[in-house]
Amino acid sequence: MATASPALVRVADKAAMAQAAADRLIAQIAVNPGRIAICLTGGSSPKQLYELLATDACRARIPWARVHWFIGDERFVAPGDPLHNMTVARHAFLDACAPPANIHPIPTDTAAPEAAARAYERELMAFYGADKLDPARPLFDLVLLGIGPDGHVASLFPGFPAVDVSDRWVVGVDKANVTPFVPRVSLTLPALGSCRTMLFEVAGPDKRAILTRVLAGENLPAHRARSNHHTILLIDAAAWPETSLDRSPPELPQALIIMGVAGSGKSTIGETLAQRLGWRFEDGDSFHPPANVAKMSAGHPLTDEDRWPWLQAIADEIARCRANGERIIIACSALKKVYRDILAGNRDDVRIVYLEGSQNLIADRMRHRKGHFMPTGLLDSQFATLEPPGGDEHPITVSVDAPVEAIVDGILQRLRIGQGRA
Known part of the structure; x- marks a missing residue:
């Protein structure tokens, strides 16, 4: 293997x-x-x-x-x-x-x-x-x-x-x-x-x-x-090589992880981006075991012990795609750095796209959204848990306070796709 x-x-x-x-x-x-x-x-x-x-x-x-x-x-x-x-x-x-x-x-x-x-x-x-x-x-x-x-x-x-x-x-x-x-x-x-x-x-x-x-x-x-x-x-930090690892990520990654709190539009942005790129899209929520979905539907936040098997399942799928040369976009909240380390680590060909928005804006969106299992009451815990990605993760950070197509255009520009450099 x-x-x-x-x-x-x-x-x-x-x-x-x-x-x-x-x-x-x-x-x-x-x-x-x-x-x-x-x-x-x-x-x-x-x-x-x-x-x-x-x-x-x-x-x-x-x-x-x-x-x-x-x-x-x-x-x-x-x-x-x-x-x-x-x-x-x-x-x-x-x-x-x-x-x-x-x-x-x-x-x-x-x-x-x-x-x-x-x-x-x-x-x-x-x-x-x-x-x-x-x-x-x-x-x-x-x-x-x-x-x-x-x-x-x-x-x-x-x-x-x-x-x-x-x-x-x-x-x-x-x-x-x-x-x-x-x-x-x-x-x-x-x-x-x-x-x-x-x-x-x-x-x-x-x-x-x-x-x-x-x-x-x-x-x-x-x-x-x-x-x-x-x-x-x-x-x-003391052992980290000064030059060999501090490099910019490649322009065209193998996988994109669309992260953000519930209601930030991860699935919508991910699906639209996948259509524009011709890549496969997966919603990270589909990797949750039934017990996690039931817990969230009942209004109870997940613990880290609940999340580990879910994150590992997503990481396994990313690893499989990388091994097979398949490009994929996955929407996943990935609120903590330790979660993103499991999913992406420092792999140059796995990029984080962070959908950034205020709590008031996202709460308003959630009140108008139907058919999702995350109650708006859990948004407080999501923002309390959120650790925005730092510069060492080379994130693509975009504001969600814009139309979907404009957000996707912004992501593509950051990836330098469509500018003769992809």
Whole structure:
């Protein structure tokens, strides 16, 4: 299966990164009503995330009895050692939150790393229910990773044989390329890639140089580590490369997301724009599960837990269209930046069109609209939730206080279509 380019999401600092990672982890859990598998990572990057997951606010949003926790690599030291990755995660949140049977450490009490690798591989296969990975049935719901100073991921180091292993799920690594110089056990790239979402955390000025190399396509493990479905890089301001990513978006995108509060005219504008461009149009409301529609029809605002499966369904459709070279326009409220990160991230070929209007104007429109399930009383909550897109999202912002054709003309002009440049 071909892998799509990763979504690049810029955050302010490490605290914002931890919150963004927690939101995405919880969102991925919410999509799966069954048994869930999360693959954690070691190193310093996830420490704040793990501490955040232990807070009351996050604990209440995770169905702990259904979530199983694995680890992407382990240092071959005894459990309880400060260098032991799963011990760090256990102390930070797992022991306080997760059932013991749902915690799956790599056994480091074996004679050698290779014996531990074989044992963990058997455990993963037993959990998965097969000894072959099926691209259509990921092993993990989410894999969390960092990027090492040499471009390694998990304990797969540049130039080491373990990077190229494709017929194993777990391998022993006799020596490390960076400190601490202890043997390791690591999942392989195929096992790490067998996930619905691969989520990187990249923070600090010391990661800027290696991230630039990774994003430039250098043959490093961090460049080769990709999910078969969705890969997201959370990058803080200190690690964000100064030149390689601060670029203008292309003139003709693969997908347009028409966003705004209820009543801003997303569907009307989207349909008209699709007719003018000859693209396919989808109303994001059609991706809502019936429970969400019933909740909104009863006058109750949706929670983030309600929205995650909806947003993921739209993101999946956008990814499918991008992979097939199909252009699409989707109307979706996408009120928060975290929602838009799921839908668009920093993909150059997915653009946000923001329909901007005052609350009084849109309320008046809603009072005259029939056949829609969003009561006007929920408009207050929509505006309270709204986070208008910032410049880093390269939005096309247009006022809704104009005729439909004029609004569409304005969008086309911003896309520079019809001016000999498309």
